[in-house]
Amino acid sequence: MTPLFSARLLPAAPARGLTLRAAAAAAAVALLASACTTSRAPDATPADTATRNVIAQPLAARANGIAVRPGDGARIVTDDRNNALLVAADQASPRTLASVPAVAGQANSLSQPVFAAPGVLLVSRFGFGTAGTVFVVDQGQAAPLAGLAPQRRRLGLASLGAGRALSSWFVKDGAAPITGGVSLVTYDTATHAASERDLVVGLAKPVGVAVSGDTVFVSDQSRGAILRYSLNALLAASAPANGGPVFASVDGPDLLAADAHGALYTKCRAHGVCRIAPDGTLTQLAGDFEDARGVAIDETRHRLYVVDRARSSNAPSLIRTIDLDGAHP
Template sequence: MRLSPAWQRTTRLAFVSLGLLAALAGCGGDEVTVVPQKIAVGASPNGIAVRAADGAVFITDDQTSSVLSSPDGRTFAHYASVPVVAGQSNSLSQLSFADASTLMIERFGFGTASAVFSITGADTIAALSGPDPARRRLGLISIGSNRLLSTWFIKNGSNPPQGGLSLITYDPTAHTAAERDLLSGLGKPVGIAVSGDALYVSDQANNDIVKASLSALLGGSQAVVPSGTFVQINSPDLMAVDANGTLYTKCNATGLCRIAPDGTISVLANDFQDARGVAVDAPRGRLYAIDRAAGASGTSYVRTFPLN
């Protein structure tokens, strides 16, 4: 079959384009990487973290009470099991890197068995003794020097939830920890993000995000009530912040929003089943977000967005 001149030109252009992509992929410093936008995972994920050194992605899985890992955010496999509580549903919270290799994770605990664990390698996990197991834990972030910030709330019967933010200082060798409250008077605090001295906490019960000075809280002698709301936003969840101070979190029923340092809110995507954990991969210019299936029979995803 003889191709028309127009088809011949189109074919040549296609081969040139493919050859250019291959050449660029082989050049040092000019590698062409196709970033996945939506990857299905056989898990019930919530928290997510990215290892800055190599871009490896870690997610929690409530189906198996474990952490899964992927070298590139595409294919996930078992990394570490988190101890389960007999007769209690599995519910794991946020993941946070304490250093280049140590992951910290929380078990929600449903009012009786919350816990904070350190994971120093594949299936190498230890619980920290000291944090109050009656506190239902959701958000977690490392602030260095063996210190963590943890959001929590207590729920008694039909009473509204009462929550706060605490500082957990731990010994990584003895696995002991002391907990001190920094913020009080919150409803159901979930996500935590720190940008410079600015501390942000999302409160699902009050549909807002509060802001405080981290240094002032750490230097105080007792917990304080937030002085005001940074932004009002529906259904915020776990959070992440980029190098420019822009926050990312769930908004409304199906949205994922970004919040500029001046409080301006914009919708990044509005087709999520249930946005949960978010993580910034600054070296590779990506934002990862958990899109959790609404039901047990649905499919959950890890989604990626380019950072501006």
């Protein structure tokens, strides 16, 4: 069985009496010979806006991070079941874009993919304290950047153009408190030699990182906060920022995406996905996710893609789509 997207699109409104995941799983039985059900109730948020889900794609993969390819809007998804990156466009047969070398005796742990240049991706590997790194994926080949600290458990990535990226990470050393931060990763596009300089330290568990103009946003999951910084100020400082100003309080944020309006999108609460307006106002867009993970914006098509990762390792994940038309004031 090929671990790829179903090309069939499902409507947002499932059959009466079924959750969206159950309806998608019913399609997955026929298309992928697997199923996924859930008995939990969605988060109760009557004051929030209505869910804008327009499609749900069953994915026979252990999905985590997601990116949108400029131009055709194809989705790039990290798959921890096969330690690979998958690519699929609407109505097209998906395929494996690249396989990433596994770490012996360690679970697969790919996180955020981002485009560094047309056709060139970066993807972070969590690494569980021994193998954290960033890979360059070019022409179907994945090569690790050399020179990064492997004890750093890496999650979020934000490209600053070819040769530079922001990487969020944390270190867990026995019973010592977890500490994390964000570093500037500078790398040679030909040799893949890399170095990193800490821009932010003193965080608990930074997960997502996103850049909008001169603003850097970081989700500190343990604190339930989104922090905000000036990118130019961080780059010009002689020492890393310690902690940072809270832009918004969010229960359980994860990976981040920022749109052209300066709004952020991330997991919120146990089963939700939220939009954070430029003034910090929080609005839940959907509250019936099993486990929201990666988020990515398709600005051209006004869509938000969200990975809904099944709790069961044998069940298919979903790629949920939220229509962003009308989501902005």
